[in-house]
Amino acid sequence: METRSAACSCGQLRIEVRGEPRGVGVCHCLACQRRTGSAFAALASFTPPYQVTGEATEYVRQGDQGARFRFRFCPTCGTNLFHTEEGFEARSVSVALGAFDDQADLPPPQVSVYDSRRHPWVQLSPDAQVFDRDPG
Template sequence: MADARCSCGALRLALPDKPHAVIACHCIECQRRTGAPFGAGAFYPAAAVTVSGLGKQYTRDAASGGKVHSYFCPNCGSSVYWTADNLPSMIGVALGALTDVSELPAPAKSIFEQSKHHWVGIDAAGEHFRQGSVVRTSS
C-alpha cells in the first residue's frame, strides 16, 4: 500500500500501490487550489482508499461540469485530495501529498492547457487537451 498525508500528518490516506491515472491540470481553479502554475493528481478507485482524520471540505463548480469537492487539513491547510461529481468512482490525490513517488509515472494527460502558463511544458504527457478530458475508470 502507498499513502498520502498533509504536512502535519492529521489527514492521511491509505492508497493502492499504483494509481489508475496521473494527470496535470492547468485550469485556473487548480492553480488557485495549489498556489502553483498547475495541479497534478494521481487518481485511485474510491473504494480502495481509506481516509484517516478529518478534512475540511470546499466545494466548487467544475469547468468540466458538476461539482468538485476538495479536502484539506484544517490544522495545516494542506490540500490532500478531491472528488468530482462527474467521476464518483475515483479520488484524486495531490502528488505533493504522496509519501513515496519513486514509482509514480509521469502525467499521462495534460488538461485545460488553454490556461497553461506559456513557460510550462509537460512533455512526458501522452495526451494534451485544450480543455478537460475524461478519466476512464476501466482499464
C-alpha cells in the same frame, strides 16, 4: 497489492490508496492554480477502496462542464490532500502528487487538462495527452 500513503503537511490528515494509479495528470485551470498556489495541480487517480484518517474540511467547486468536485483540506495546515467528483466517488479518488510519502514509483503525467492555460515554461512529456479545456 501495493499500498501508497499520502499526508498533509502537518500529518493530521492522511489517505491510503491501493494498486497502481488509474492515471496521473496535471490541470492548468485558474481554479487549480489558485487552489494549489502553483502553476498547475498534479494528481494521481486511484480506484477505491481508500482509507482516510484524520479530520478534513471540504470545499465543493463546480467545473465548467457542470461536474461538482469535493476537495478535502486539512483544517490545521490547509493542505489540499485529495478530491472526488460527486456521483463518481465509487469510481475514483484523486490525490495530490506532492503529498505521497514515496513518489519515486509514480509515473509522469499522461494527461494535461486546460492546456490553454499552461504557462509557456511548463514542459510536458511529448507523449502526454493534451486537452485545451476540460474533456468532460
